[in-house]
Amino acid sequence: MKTVYKLGTHLGLVLGLLLLGAPRDSFAQQSSSQNLPPSTLPSASATTTAPPPAPTGKMPLTKLPVIEQLQRNIFPGTAPKTAEAEVAAPEKLARAFIEATAALHFTLTDYQVREAFKTKWNARAAKVTTLDQADDLNLEIIESLGQRFDYYRKPVAVKSSNTRKDPKVVGIGVAVDLIGADAVVDGLSEDAKPEDVEKLMTITAERQFVLKPFKNGPGARAGLLKGDVLLQVDGKDILGKTRMEVISSIKGKEGTKVELTVRRKMWIVMGFVELPVKVTVERAVYIAPVVHVQNLADGVTHIKLDHFMAENAWVEFAEALTEAAKVKDGKIIVDLRDNGGGRLDHAINIVAGMLSEGTIVTLRQRSVDTLVKVHYTATLDAVFTTQPAGWNASQIHYSAMGRQLLVPRTMPIVVLINENSASASELTAGCLQFHKRAIVVGQNSHGKGVGQRVVELPEGRECSITTFYFDPADRPIDFEGIAPDKEVSLEPTYTSIKELRGELRAVLAKIAETTKKLADAKDADLQKVKDELTALEASEKGVRAKLLVLHTELREDDAQLHEARLQAVKEFEHISKEEAAKKVQREGQMKKKLEQWEKEKKEREDLKKKGAGASATSAA
Secondary structure (H helix, E strand, C coil): CCEEEEEECCCHHHHCCCCCCCCCCCHHHCCHHHCCCCCCCCCCCCCCCCCCCCCCCCCCHHHCCHHHHHHHHCCHHHCCCCCCCCCCHHHHHHHHHHHHHHHHCCCCCCHHHHHHHHHHHHHHHCCCCCHHHHHHHHHHHHHHHCCCCCEEECHHHHHHHHHHHCCEEEECCEEEEECCHHHHHHCCCCCCCHHHHHHHCECCCCCCEEEEECCCCHHHHHCCCCCCEEEEECCEECCCCEHHHHHHHHCCCCCCEEEEEEEEEEEECCEEEEEEEEEEEECEEEECCCEEEEECHHHEEEEEECCECCCCHHHHHHHHHHHHCCCCCCEEEEECCCCCEECHHHHHHHHHCCCCCEEEEEEEEEECCEEEEEEEEECCCEEEEEEEECCEEEEEEEEEEECCCCCCCCCCEEEEECCCCCCHHHHHHHHHHHCCCCEEEECCCCCCCEEEEEEECHHHCEEEEEEEEEEECCCCCCCCCCCCCEECCCHHHHHHHHHHHHHHHHHHHHHHHHHHHHHHCCHHHHHHHHHHHHHHHHHHHHHHHHHHHHHHHHHHCCHHHHHHHHHHHHHHHHHHHHHHHHHHHHHHHHHHHHHHHHHHHHHHHHHHHHHHHHHHHHHC
Protein backbone atom coordinates (compact mmCIF):
# COMPACT_ATOMS: atom_id res chain seq x y z
CA MET A 1 0.00 0.00 0.00
CA LYS A 2 1.34 3.39 -0.97
CA THR A 3 1.01 6.09 1.68
CA VAL A 4 1.58 9.82 1.95
CA TYR A 5 0.94 12.24 4.78
CA LYS A 6 -1.82 14.76 4.42
CA LEU A 7 -3.11 17.70 6.36
CA GLY A 8 -6.49 19.08 5.41
CA THR A 9 -10.15 19.44 6.17
CA HIS A 10 -13.36 18.46 4.43
CA LEU A 11 -15.13 21.74 3.63
CA GLY A 12 -17.71 20.54 1.16
CA LEU A 13 -17.12 19.01 -2.24
CA VAL A 14 -15.02 21.95 -3.41
CA LEU A 15 -12.29 21.54 -0.82
CA GLY A 16 -12.31 17.75 -0.84
CA LEU A 17 -9.63 15.88 1.04
CA LEU A 18 -6.18 17.27 1.35
CA LEU A 19 -2.79 15.64 0.91
CA LEU A 20 0.08 16.28 3.25
CA GLY A 21 2.83 14.61 1.24
CA ALA A 22 5.50 13.45 3.66
CA PRO A 23 7.51 10.28 3.13
CA ARG A 24 6.02 6.92 3.89
CA ASP A 25 8.02 5.96 6.93
CA SER A 26 9.08 8.99 8.94
CA PHE A 27 8.81 12.75 9.01
CA ALA A 28 12.47 12.89 10.03
CA GLN A 29 13.49 11.55 6.63
CA GLN A 30 11.79 14.18 4.46
CA SER A 31 13.99 15.58 1.75
CA SER A 32 13.10 15.33 -1.91
CA SER A 33 9.51 16.55 -1.67
CA GLN A 34 10.43 19.63 0.30
CA ASN A 35 12.25 21.48 -2.48
CA LEU A 36 14.54 23.20 -0.03
CA PRO A 37 18.01 24.30 -1.16
CA PRO A 38 20.81 21.96 -0.04
CA SER A 39 22.08 22.63 3.45
CA THR A 40 25.56 23.85 4.18
CA LEU A 41 25.38 21.89 7.43
CA PRO A 42 25.96 18.15 7.76
CA SER A 43 22.71 16.21 8.01
CA ALA A 44 22.13 13.15 10.13
CA SER A 45 21.43 10.00 8.19
CA ALA A 46 21.00 6.34 8.97
CA THR A 47 23.18 3.67 7.40
CA THR A 48 21.20 0.95 5.68
CA THR A 49 22.13 -2.35 4.07
CA ALA A 50 20.49 -4.04 1.12
CA PRO A 51 18.19 -6.98 2.00
CA PRO A 52 19.38 -10.49 1.04
CA PRO A 53 18.23 -11.74 -2.38
CA ALA A 54 14.95 -13.61 -2.42
CA PRO A 55 15.52 -17.39 -2.52
CA THR A 56 14.66 -19.29 -5.68
CA GLY A 57 14.62 -22.96 -6.56
CA LYS A 58 17.88 -22.63 -8.56
CA MET A 59 19.87 -20.95 -5.79
CA PRO A 60 22.44 -23.06 -3.89
CA LEU A 61 21.47 -23.85 -0.31
CA THR A 62 24.28 -21.74 1.12
CA LYS A 63 22.74 -18.62 -0.46
CA LEU A 64 19.46 -19.02 1.43
CA PRO A 65 18.83 -16.96 4.60
CA VAL A 66 19.80 -18.85 7.78
CA ILE A 67 16.22 -19.15 9.05
CA GLU A 68 15.08 -20.69 5.78
CA GLN A 69 17.99 -23.15 5.79
CA LEU A 70 16.87 -24.34 9.23
CA GLN A 71 13.28 -24.60 8.11
CA ARG A 72 14.12 -26.65 5.03
CA ASN A 73 16.68 -28.97 6.59
CA ILE A 74 16.12 -29.25 10.34
CA PHE A 75 12.42 -28.45 10.60
CA PRO A 76 10.99 -29.30 7.18
CA GLY A 77 7.45 -29.31 8.54
CA THR A 78 7.68 -25.57 9.35
CA ALA A 79 8.82 -24.38 5.91
CA PRO A 80 6.92 -21.27 4.75
CA LYS A 81 4.09 -21.73 2.31
CA THR A 82 5.02 -21.03 -1.29
CA ALA A 83 1.62 -19.57 -2.15
CA GLU A 84 -1.18 -18.01 -0.13
CA ALA A 85 -4.77 -19.07 -0.50
CA GLU A 86 -6.62 -16.84 -2.93
CA VAL A 87 -8.62 -14.13 -1.14
CA ALA A 88 -11.67 -12.67 -2.85
CA ALA A 89 -11.35 -8.99 -3.84
CA PRO A 90 -14.01 -7.67 -1.39
CA GLU A 91 -12.43 -9.41 1.59
CA LYS A 92 -8.94 -8.40 0.44
CA LEU A 93 -10.06 -4.75 0.30
CA ALA A 94 -11.57 -4.86 3.78
CA ARG A 95 -8.53 -6.61 5.30
CA ALA A 96 -6.15 -4.13 3.67
CA PHE A 97 -8.06 -1.24 5.21
CA ILE A 98 -8.17 -2.89 8.62
CA GLU A 99 -4.43 -3.58 8.53
CA ALA A 100 -3.56 -0.01 7.48
CA THR A 101 -5.80 1.48 10.14
CA ALA A 102 -4.36 -0.74 12.89
CA ALA A 103 -0.81 0.07 11.84
CA LEU A 104 -1.23 3.84 11.58
CA HIS A 105 -4.19 5.27 13.50
CA PHE A 106 -3.12 7.35 16.49
CA THR A 107 -5.97 6.04 18.68
CA LEU A 108 -4.66 2.45 18.36
CA THR A 109 -1.31 2.78 20.11
CA ASP A 110 -2.25 0.25 22.82
CA TYR A 111 -1.29 -3.27 21.71
CA GLN A 112 -4.26 -5.06 23.29
CA VAL A 113 -6.76 -2.52 21.94
CA ARG A 114 -5.18 -2.82 18.50
CA GLU A 115 -5.33 -6.64 18.49
CA ALA A 116 -8.96 -6.59 19.64
CA PHE A 117 -9.72 -4.11 16.85
CA LYS A 118 -8.16 -6.38 14.23
CA THR A 119 -9.87 -9.53 15.55
CA LYS A 120 -13.29 -7.89 15.60
CA TRP A 121 -13.18 -6.37 12.15
CA ASN A 122 -11.34 -9.19 10.38
CA ALA A 123 -14.12 -11.51 11.49
CA ARG A 124 -16.58 -9.18 9.81
CA ALA A 125 -14.33 -8.88 6.73
CA ALA A 126 -14.45 -12.65 6.21
CA LYS A 127 -18.19 -12.35 5.57
CA VAL A 128 -18.20 -9.66 2.89
CA THR A 129 -18.92 -10.92 -0.62
CA THR A 130 -19.23 -7.72 -2.69
CA LEU A 131 -17.21 -4.52 -3.01
CA ASP A 132 -20.24 -2.52 -1.85
CA GLN A 133 -20.31 -4.57 1.36
CA ALA A 134 -16.57 -4.01 1.81
CA ASP A 135 -17.07 -0.25 1.33
CA ASP A 136 -19.89 -0.21 3.89
CA LEU A 137 -17.76 -2.14 6.38
CA ASN A 138 -14.81 0.21 5.95
CA LEU A 139 -17.04 3.23 6.47
CA GLU A 140 -18.41 1.61 9.62
CA ILE A 141 -14.84 1.09 10.87
CA ILE A 142 -14.07 4.78 10.32
CA GLU A 143 -17.17 5.83 12.25
CA SER A 144 -16.22 3.53 15.13
CA LEU A 145 -12.93 5.38 15.67
CA GLY A 146 -14.67 8.72 16.13
CA GLN A 147 -12.12 10.89 14.32
CA ARG A 148 -13.78 13.64 12.32
CA PHE A 149 -11.08 13.82 9.64
CA ASP A 150 -10.74 10.12 8.77
CA TYR A 151 -12.00 9.54 5.23
CA TYR A 152 -12.63 6.65 2.87
CA ARG A 153 -12.81 7.34 -0.86
CA LYS A 154 -14.17 5.30 -3.72
CA PRO A 155 -12.68 5.52 -7.25
CA VAL A 156 -14.66 8.62 -8.36
CA ALA A 157 -13.60 10.56 -5.25
CA VAL A 158 -10.00 9.32 -5.62
CA LYS A 159 -9.90 10.67 -9.18
CA SER A 160 -11.20 14.04 -8.00
CA SER A 161 -8.61 14.16 -5.21
CA ASN A 162 -5.78 13.26 -7.58
CA THR A 163 -6.83 16.09 -9.91
CA ARG A 164 -6.22 18.59 -7.10
CA LYS A 165 -2.83 17.07 -6.33
CA ASP A 166 -1.66 17.18 -9.95
CA PRO A 167 -2.00 20.72 -11.35
CA LYS A 168 -1.34 19.65 -14.96
CA VAL A 169 -4.30 20.32 -17.27
CA VAL A 170 -4.86 20.11 -21.02
CA GLY A 171 -6.34 23.26 -22.51
CA ILE A 172 -5.50 26.85 -23.43
CA GLY A 173 -4.67 27.97 -19.87
CA VAL A 174 -7.13 30.76 -19.13
CA ALA A 175 -9.51 31.65 -16.33
CA VAL A 176 -12.84 33.14 -17.39
CA ASP A 177 -15.03 35.78 -15.83
CA LEU A 178 -18.62 36.33 -16.92
CA ILE A 179 -19.26 40.03 -16.29
CA GLY A 180 -22.64 40.57 -14.66
CA ALA A 181 -23.06 36.97 -13.51
CA ASP A 182 -23.90 38.20 -10.00
CA ALA A 183 -26.87 40.12 -11.38
CA VAL A 184 -28.31 36.86 -12.73
CA VAL A 185 -28.16 35.22 -9.32
CA ASP A 186 -29.51 38.26 -7.44
CA GLY A 187 -33.04 37.98 -8.82
CA LEU A 188 -33.40 34.20 -8.44
CA SER A 189 -35.28 32.45 -5.67
CA GLU A 190 -33.26 31.19 -2.72
CA ASP A 191 -33.98 27.55 -3.63
CA ALA A 192 -32.73 27.88 -7.23
CA LYS A 193 -30.66 24.87 -8.33
CA PRO A 194 -27.15 25.22 -9.82
CA GLU A 195 -28.25 23.76 -13.15
CA ASP A 196 -31.08 26.32 -13.34
CA VAL A 197 -28.63 29.13 -12.67
CA GLU A 198 -26.20 27.85 -15.31
CA LYS A 199 -28.93 27.93 -17.97
CA LEU A 200 -29.33 31.65 -17.32
CA MET A 201 -25.57 32.33 -17.56
CA THR A 202 -25.79 33.31 -21.22
CA ILE A 203 -23.46 35.67 -23.04
CA THR A 204 -25.05 38.97 -24.06
CA ALA A 205 -23.74 42.36 -25.20
CA GLU A 206 -23.74 43.46 -21.54
CA ARG A 207 -22.80 40.11 -20.00
CA GLN A 208 -19.36 39.61 -21.53
CA PHE A 209 -17.02 36.62 -21.47
CA VAL A 210 -13.66 37.99 -20.25
CA LEU A 211 -10.39 36.04 -20.40
CA LYS A 212 -7.57 35.97 -17.84
CA PRO A 213 -4.68 33.91 -19.27
CA PHE A 214 -2.42 32.08 -16.82
CA LYS A 215 1.22 33.09 -16.74
CA ASN A 216 3.28 30.96 -19.17
CA GLY A 217 0.15 29.07 -20.27
CA PRO A 218 -0.68 28.24 -23.93
CA GLY A 219 -3.05 31.21 -24.20
CA ALA A 220 -0.54 33.71 -22.83
CA ARG A 221 2.20 32.36 -25.11
CA ALA A 222 -0.12 32.70 -28.10
CA GLY A 223 -0.81 36.36 -27.33
CA LEU A 224 -4.02 36.45 -25.26
CA LEU A 225 -4.07 39.31 -22.74
CA LYS A 226 -5.86 39.85 -19.44
CA GLY A 227 -9.15 41.63 -20.11
CA ASP A 228 -9.67 40.31 -23.65
CA VAL A 229 -13.41 39.95 -24.33
CA LEU A 230 -14.22 36.76 -26.23
CA LEU A 231 -16.40 37.25 -29.32
CA GLN A 232 -16.00 34.08 -31.40
CA VAL A 233 -14.66 30.53 -31.14
CA ASP A 234 -13.46 29.13 -34.49
CA GLY A 235 -15.40 31.86 -36.30
CA LYS A 236 -18.71 31.21 -34.50
CA ASP A 237 -20.34 33.92 -32.39
CA ILE A 238 -20.82 33.11 -28.71
CA LEU A 239 -23.75 35.51 -28.10
CA GLY A 240 -26.70 33.60 -26.69
CA LYS A 241 -24.65 30.61 -25.61
CA THR A 242 -24.26 29.62 -21.97
CA ARG A 243 -20.97 29.93 -20.16
CA MET A 244 -20.44 26.16 -20.08
CA GLU A 245 -21.27 25.81 -23.79
CA VAL A 246 -18.53 28.32 -24.62
CA ILE A 247 -16.03 26.61 -22.30
CA SER A 248 -16.82 23.24 -23.91
CA SER A 249 -16.20 24.67 -27.39
CA ILE A 250 -12.78 25.98 -26.29
CA LYS A 251 -11.69 22.67 -24.76
CA GLY A 252 -10.08 19.95 -26.86
CA LYS A 253 -7.30 17.40 -27.21
CA GLU A 254 -3.65 18.20 -26.69
CA GLY A 255 -1.97 19.41 -29.90
CA THR A 256 -5.17 20.64 -31.57
CA LYS A 257 -5.75 24.34 -32.27
CA VAL A 258 -8.59 26.77 -31.64
CA GLU A 259 -9.04 30.25 -33.12
CA LEU A 260 -10.37 32.87 -30.72
CA THR A 261 -11.62 36.27 -31.79
CA VAL A 262 -11.41 38.76 -28.96
CA ARG A 263 -12.17 42.44 -28.50
CA ARG A 264 -9.17 44.27 -27.09
CA LYS A 265 -8.51 47.81 -25.92
CA MET A 266 -5.65 49.23 -27.94
CA TRP A 267 -3.92 52.60 -28.02
CA ILE A 268 -4.27 54.14 -31.46
CA VAL A 269 -2.69 57.56 -32.11
CA MET A 270 -4.40 59.72 -29.46
CA GLY A 271 -6.62 57.37 -27.52
CA PHE A 272 -7.89 53.88 -26.70
CA VAL A 273 -10.14 52.03 -29.11
CA GLU A 274 -11.59 48.53 -28.99
CA LEU A 275 -10.66 46.36 -31.95
CA PRO A 276 -11.24 42.69 -32.85
CA VAL A 277 -8.10 40.53 -32.71
CA LYS A 278 -7.75 36.89 -33.83
CA VAL A 279 -5.50 34.61 -31.77
CA THR A 280 -4.81 30.96 -32.62
CA VAL A 281 -3.96 28.85 -29.58
CA GLU A 282 -2.63 25.30 -29.59
CA ARG A 283 -4.11 23.27 -26.77
CA ALA A 284 -1.37 21.90 -24.54
CA VAL A 285 -0.56 20.66 -21.05
CA TYR A 286 -0.15 23.54 -18.61
CA ILE A 287 0.10 23.95 -14.85
CA ALA A 288 -2.96 25.57 -13.31
CA PRO A 289 -1.66 28.10 -10.75
CA VAL A 290 -2.71 27.90 -7.10
CA VAL A 291 -0.96 31.16 -6.15
CA HIS A 292 -2.44 34.46 -7.36
CA VAL A 293 -0.60 37.76 -6.94
CA GLN A 294 -1.77 41.33 -7.27
CA ASN A 295 -0.05 44.58 -6.41
CA LEU A 296 -2.18 46.87 -4.25
CA ALA A 297 -1.68 50.46 -3.18
CA ASP A 298 1.00 51.50 -0.64
CA GLY A 299 3.50 48.91 -1.90
CA VAL A 300 1.38 45.98 -0.69
CA THR A 301 1.70 42.62 -2.47
CA HIS A 302 -1.39 40.44 -2.05
CA ILE A 303 -0.55 36.72 -2.32
CA LYS A 304 -3.56 34.41 -2.42
CA LEU A 305 -2.93 30.66 -1.99
CA ASP A 306 -5.84 28.41 -2.98
CA HIS A 307 -4.57 25.31 -1.16
CA PHE A 308 -1.36 23.54 -0.10
CA MET A 309 -2.13 20.39 -2.03
CA ALA A 310 -0.73 20.92 -5.54
CA GLU A 311 2.82 19.78 -6.32
CA ASN A 312 3.78 23.28 -7.43
CA ALA A 313 2.27 25.18 -4.47
CA TRP A 314 5.57 25.87 -2.69
CA VAL A 315 7.46 26.81 -5.86
CA GLU A 316 4.78 29.31 -6.89
CA PHE A 317 4.63 30.79 -3.41
CA ALA A 318 8.42 31.12 -3.24
CA GLU A 319 8.39 33.00 -6.55
CA ALA A 320 5.69 35.34 -5.22
CA LEU A 321 7.68 36.04 -2.02
CA THR A 322 10.84 36.68 -4.02
CA GLU A 323 9.08 39.24 -6.23
CA ALA A 324 7.37 40.87 -3.23
CA ALA A 325 10.76 41.28 -1.55
CA LYS A 326 11.91 43.48 -4.47
CA VAL A 327 9.21 46.13 -3.88
CA LYS A 328 10.60 49.28 -2.28
CA ASP A 329 9.06 49.81 1.18
CA GLY A 330 7.10 46.64 0.48
CA LYS A 331 4.51 44.85 2.59
CA ILE A 332 2.94 41.41 2.15
CA ILE A 333 -0.58 40.10 2.67
CA VAL A 334 -0.76 36.29 2.70
CA ASP A 335 -4.38 35.40 1.98
CA LEU A 336 -5.32 31.98 3.38
CA ARG A 337 -9.08 32.52 3.53
CA ASP A 338 -11.09 29.46 2.46
CA ASN A 339 -7.82 27.51 2.23
CA GLY A 340 -8.54 24.03 3.61
CA GLY A 341 -4.88 23.03 3.90
CA GLY A 342 -2.81 20.38 2.17
CA ARG A 343 0.76 19.16 2.34
CA LEU A 344 2.81 19.56 5.50
CA ASP A 345 6.08 20.05 3.63
CA HIS A 346 4.63 22.97 1.67
CA ALA A 347 3.48 24.65 4.90
CA ILE A 348 6.92 24.17 6.51
CA ASN A 349 8.67 25.56 3.43
CA ILE A 350 6.36 28.58 3.24
CA VAL A 351 6.89 29.43 6.90
CA ALA A 352 10.66 28.91 6.55
CA GLY A 353 10.67 31.45 3.71
CA MET A 354 9.35 34.15 6.06
CA LEU A 355 10.43 33.19 9.61
CA SER A 356 14.07 33.91 10.50
CA GLU A 357 14.27 31.66 13.58
CA GLY A 358 12.01 29.57 15.80
CA THR A 359 9.96 26.38 16.04
CA ILE A 360 7.75 25.98 12.99
CA VAL A 361 5.61 23.06 14.10
CA THR A 362 5.51 20.33 16.73
CA LEU A 363 4.01 16.97 15.81
CA ARG A 364 2.75 14.31 18.21
CA GLN A 365 2.70 11.30 15.93
CA ARG A 366 2.12 7.56 16.22
CA SER A 367 5.25 5.46 16.68
CA VAL A 368 4.12 1.83 17.10
CA ASP A 369 2.76 1.84 20.67
CA THR A 370 3.17 5.46 21.66
CA LEU A 371 2.95 9.07 20.49
CA VAL A 372 6.30 10.83 20.10
CA LYS A 373 7.07 14.53 19.63
CA VAL A 374 8.74 15.70 16.44
CA HIS A 375 9.92 19.30 16.14
CA TYR A 376 10.64 21.33 12.99
CA THR A 377 12.74 24.37 13.83
CA ALA A 378 14.06 27.17 11.61
CA THR A 379 17.61 28.38 12.21
CA LEU A 380 19.66 30.91 10.28
CA ASP A 381 20.33 28.65 7.29
CA ALA A 382 18.48 25.38 7.89
CA VAL A 383 15.34 23.66 9.11
CA PHE A 384 16.13 21.09 11.79
CA THR A 385 13.97 18.07 12.52
CA THR A 386 14.34 16.46 15.94
CA GLN A 387 12.60 13.40 17.35
CA PRO A 388 13.26 10.50 19.76
CA ALA A 389 15.59 7.93 18.19
CA GLY A 390 14.33 4.34 18.18
CA TRP A 391 13.13 2.79 21.44
CA ASN A 392 15.27 4.99 23.65
CA ALA A 393 13.34 8.23 24.19
CA SER A 394 16.38 9.84 25.82
CA GLN A 395 18.25 9.75 22.50
CA ILE A 396 17.40 12.34 19.87
CA HIS A 397 17.57 11.83 16.11
CA TYR A 398 17.99 14.99 14.05
CA SER A 399 18.27 15.96 10.42
CA ALA A 400 18.90 19.32 8.77
CA MET A 401 17.63 20.73 5.48
CA GLY A 402 18.98 23.93 3.95
CA ARG A 403 16.64 26.86 3.60
CA GLN A 404 16.71 30.49 2.49
CA LEU A 405 14.88 33.43 4.04
CA LEU A 406 13.03 34.93 1.06
CA VAL A 407 11.87 38.25 2.52
CA PRO A 408 13.65 40.80 4.73
CA ARG A 409 13.13 40.26 8.45
CA THR A 410 11.69 43.76 8.79
CA MET A 411 9.18 43.41 5.94
CA PRO A 412 5.62 43.60 7.38
CA ILE A 413 3.48 40.49 6.88
CA VAL A 414 -0.28 40.24 7.44
CA VAL A 415 -2.08 36.90 7.20
CA LEU A 416 -5.77 36.73 6.30
CA ILE A 417 -7.85 33.83 7.67
CA ASN A 418 -11.51 32.94 8.13
CA GLU A 419 -13.60 30.09 9.50
CA ASN A 420 -12.73 27.95 6.45
CA SER A 421 -8.96 28.33 6.91
CA ALA A 422 -7.83 24.96 8.20
CA SER A 423 -4.94 22.60 8.77
CA ALA A 424 -1.83 23.75 6.88
CA SER A 425 -3.34 27.26 6.75
CA GLU A 426 -3.63 27.26 10.53
CA LEU A 427 -0.08 25.96 10.86
CA THR A 428 1.22 28.85 8.73
CA ALA A 429 -0.86 31.60 10.34
CA GLY A 430 -0.43 30.26 13.88
CA CYS A 431 3.35 29.91 13.67
CA LEU A 432 3.92 33.38 12.20
CA GLN A 433 1.57 34.87 14.80
CA PHE A 434 3.21 33.01 17.70
CA HIS A 435 6.65 34.35 16.79
CA LYS A 436 5.20 37.84 16.20
CA ARG A 437 6.35 37.67 12.59
CA ALA A 438 2.89 38.44 11.22
CA ILE A 439 -0.36 40.13 12.21
CA VAL A 440 -3.40 37.89 11.67
CA VAL A 441 -6.62 39.51 10.41
CA GLY A 442 -10.06 38.04 9.79
CA GLN A 443 -12.05 35.43 11.71
CA ASN A 444 -11.21 32.52 13.99
CA SER A 445 -9.96 29.60 11.90
CA HIS A 446 -11.49 26.13 11.62
CA GLY A 447 -9.59 24.36 14.40
CA LYS A 448 -8.11 21.28 12.72
CA GLY A 449 -5.02 20.33 14.68
CA VAL A 450 -4.64 16.77 13.40
CA GLY A 451 -3.06 15.33 10.27
CA GLN A 452 -3.69 12.26 8.16
CA ARG A 453 -1.80 9.78 6.09
CA VAL A 454 -3.27 8.88 2.70
CA VAL A 455 -3.14 5.15 1.97
CA GLU A 456 -3.83 3.59 -1.42
CA LEU A 457 -6.05 0.50 -1.18
CA PRO A 458 -6.99 -2.28 -3.61
CA GLU A 459 -9.77 -1.78 -6.16
CA GLY A 460 -8.94 1.92 -6.70
CA ARG A 461 -9.92 2.92 -3.18
CA GLU A 462 -8.07 5.27 -0.86
CA CYS A 463 -8.31 6.32 2.78
CA SER A 464 -7.04 9.10 5.02
CA ILE A 465 -6.00 7.87 8.45
CA THR A 466 -5.40 10.28 11.33
CA THR A 467 -1.85 9.67 12.53
CA PHE A 468 -0.73 12.82 14.38
CA TYR A 469 -1.57 16.04 16.15
CA PHE A 470 0.20 19.20 15.04
CA ASP A 471 0.77 22.38 16.98
CA PRO A 472 1.89 25.58 15.21
CA ALA A 473 5.17 26.46 16.96
CA ASP A 474 4.26 24.52 20.12
CA ARG A 475 0.69 25.69 20.72
CA PRO A 476 -2.28 23.25 20.50
CA ILE A 477 -5.09 24.44 18.21
CA ASP A 478 -7.26 21.34 17.68
CA PHE A 479 -10.94 22.38 18.02
CA GLU A 480 -9.78 25.90 19.01
CA GLY A 481 -8.25 27.31 15.83
CA ILE A 482 -6.29 30.53 15.45
CA ALA A 483 -7.78 33.69 16.94
CA PRO A 484 -6.95 36.75 14.78
CA ASP A 485 -5.13 39.75 16.21
CA LYS A 486 -7.68 41.94 14.45
CA GLU A 487 -11.13 40.39 14.04
CA VAL A 488 -13.01 41.49 10.93
CA SER A 489 -16.14 39.75 9.65
CA LEU A 490 -17.68 39.90 6.19
CA GLU A 491 -21.04 38.94 7.65
CA PRO A 492 -22.42 42.51 7.44
CA THR A 493 -21.74 42.53 3.69
CA TYR A 494 -23.28 39.09 3.21
CA THR A 495 -26.30 40.12 5.29
CA SER A 496 -26.75 43.29 3.23
CA ILE A 497 -26.59 41.28 -0.01
CA LYS A 498 -29.15 38.80 1.32
CA GLU A 499 -31.52 41.61 2.37
CA LEU A 500 -31.14 43.43 -0.94
CA ARG A 501 -31.75 40.21 -2.88
CA GLY A 502 -34.99 39.74 -0.94
CA GLU A 503 -35.96 43.32 -1.75
CA LEU A 504 -35.11 42.77 -5.41
CA ARG A 505 -37.20 39.59 -5.63
CA ALA A 506 -40.17 41.49 -4.18
CA VAL A 507 -39.74 44.32 -6.72
CA LEU A 508 -39.43 41.88 -9.63
CA ALA A 509 -42.61 40.12 -8.50
CA LYS A 510 -44.45 43.46 -8.43
CA ILE A 511 -43.07 44.35 -11.87
CA ALA A 512 -44.40 41.06 -13.26
CA GLU A 513 -47.75 41.69 -11.61
CA THR A 514 -47.92 45.30 -12.85
CA THR A 515 -46.88 44.29 -16.38
CA LYS A 516 -49.78 41.86 -16.46
CA LYS A 517 -52.07 44.56 -15.08
CA LEU A 518 -50.88 46.94 -17.82
CA ALA A 519 -52.01 44.54 -20.52
CA ASP A 520 -55.51 44.42 -19.02
CA ALA A 521 -55.75 48.08 -18.00
CA LYS A 522 -58.52 50.31 -19.31
CA ASP A 523 -57.79 53.70 -20.83
CA ALA A 524 -58.67 55.55 -17.64
CA ASP A 525 -56.18 53.54 -15.55
CA LEU A 526 -53.51 53.11 -18.23
CA GLN A 527 -51.32 56.09 -17.31
CA LYS A 528 -51.53 55.27 -13.60
CA VAL A 529 -50.34 51.70 -14.22
CA LYS A 530 -47.55 52.96 -16.50
CA ASP A 531 -46.34 55.35 -13.81
CA GLU A 532 -46.45 52.56 -11.27
CA LEU A 533 -44.39 50.32 -13.56
CA THR A 534 -41.86 53.12 -14.20
CA ALA A 535 -41.43 53.63 -10.45
CA LEU A 536 -40.93 49.90 -9.89
CA GLU A 537 -38.33 49.71 -12.69
CA ALA A 538 -36.48 52.66 -11.14
CA SER A 539 -36.61 50.88 -7.79
CA GLU A 540 -35.16 47.75 -9.42
CA LYS A 541 -32.28 49.76 -10.87
CA GLY A 542 -31.59 51.32 -7.48
CA VAL A 543 -31.46 47.95 -5.71
CA ARG A 544 -29.27 46.44 -8.42
CA ALA A 545 -26.89 49.42 -8.18
CA LYS A 546 -26.49 48.84 -4.43
CA LEU A 547 -25.90 45.13 -5.03
CA LEU A 548 -23.27 45.91 -7.66
CA VAL A 549 -21.33 48.02 -5.14
CA LEU A 550 -21.33 45.16 -2.62
CA HIS A 551 -20.34 42.56 -5.22
CA THR A 552 -17.50 44.78 -6.41
CA GLU A 553 -16.33 45.25 -2.83
CA LEU A 554 -16.27 41.50 -2.22
CA ARG A 555 -14.49 40.90 -5.50
CA GLU A 556 -11.88 43.65 -5.32
CA ASP A 557 -11.43 45.08 -1.82
CA ASP A 558 -13.57 43.55 0.90
CA ALA A 559 -13.52 44.68 4.52
CA GLN A 560 -11.00 42.02 5.60
CA LEU A 561 -8.56 42.78 2.79
CA HIS A 562 -8.97 46.51 3.40
CA GLU A 563 -8.15 46.06 7.09
CA ALA A 564 -5.19 43.83 6.24
CA ARG A 565 -3.78 46.57 4.01
CA LEU A 566 -4.19 49.17 6.78
CA GLN A 567 -2.48 46.85 9.27
CA ALA A 568 0.39 46.28 6.85
CA VAL A 569 0.93 50.04 6.46
CA LYS A 570 0.73 50.58 10.24
CA GLU A 571 3.20 47.78 10.85
CA PHE A 572 5.55 49.27 8.25
CA GLU A 573 5.40 52.64 10.01
CA HIS A 574 5.95 50.95 13.37
CA ILE A 575 8.92 48.94 12.11
CA SER A 576 10.34 52.02 10.36
CA LYS A 577 10.24 53.99 13.62
CA GLU A 578 11.84 51.09 15.49
CA GLU A 579 14.56 50.74 12.87
CA ALA A 580 15.14 54.49 12.85
CA ALA A 581 15.44 54.47 16.65
CA LYS A 582 17.83 51.51 16.46
CA LYS A 583 19.87 53.35 13.84
CA VAL A 584 20.12 56.44 16.07
CA GLN A 585 21.08 54.19 18.97
CA ARG A 586 23.74 52.42 16.91
CA GLU A 587 25.09 55.73 15.64
CA GLY A 588 25.16 57.08 19.20
CA GLN A 589 27.00 54.02 20.42
CA MET A 590 29.47 54.27 17.55
CA LYS A 591 30.01 57.99 18.28
CA LYS A 592 30.74 57.22 21.92
CA LYS A 593 33.16 54.47 20.88
CA LEU A 594 34.93 56.82 18.47
CA GLU A 595 35.19 59.48 21.14
CA GLN A 596 36.54 56.89 23.58
CA TRP A 597 39.07 55.69 20.98
CA GLU A 598 40.19 59.28 20.32
CA LYS A 599 40.55 59.90 24.04
CA GLU A 600 42.58 56.72 24.51
CA LYS A 601 44.68 57.59 21.46
CA LYS A 602 45.45 61.06 22.89
CA GLU A 603 46.35 59.54 26.27
CA ARG A 604 48.75 57.11 24.57
CA GLU A 605 50.35 59.92 22.60
CA ASP A 606 50.75 62.03 25.77
CA LEU A 607 52.37 59.12 27.58
CA LYS A 608 54.67 58.58 24.62
CA LYS A 609 55.73 62.24 24.65
CA LYS A 610 56.41 62.13 28.41
CA GLY A 611 58.47 58.97 27.95
CA ALA A 612 60.53 60.60 25.20
CA GLY A 613 61.17 63.70 27.34
CA ALA A 614 62.38 61.62 30.27
CA SER A 615 64.79 59.70 28.03
CA ALA A 616 66.29 62.97 26.68
CA THR A 617 66.92 64.29 30.23
CA SER A 618 68.68 61.09 31.28
CA ALA A 619 70.99 61.22 28.23
CA ALA A 620 72.03 64.81 29.04
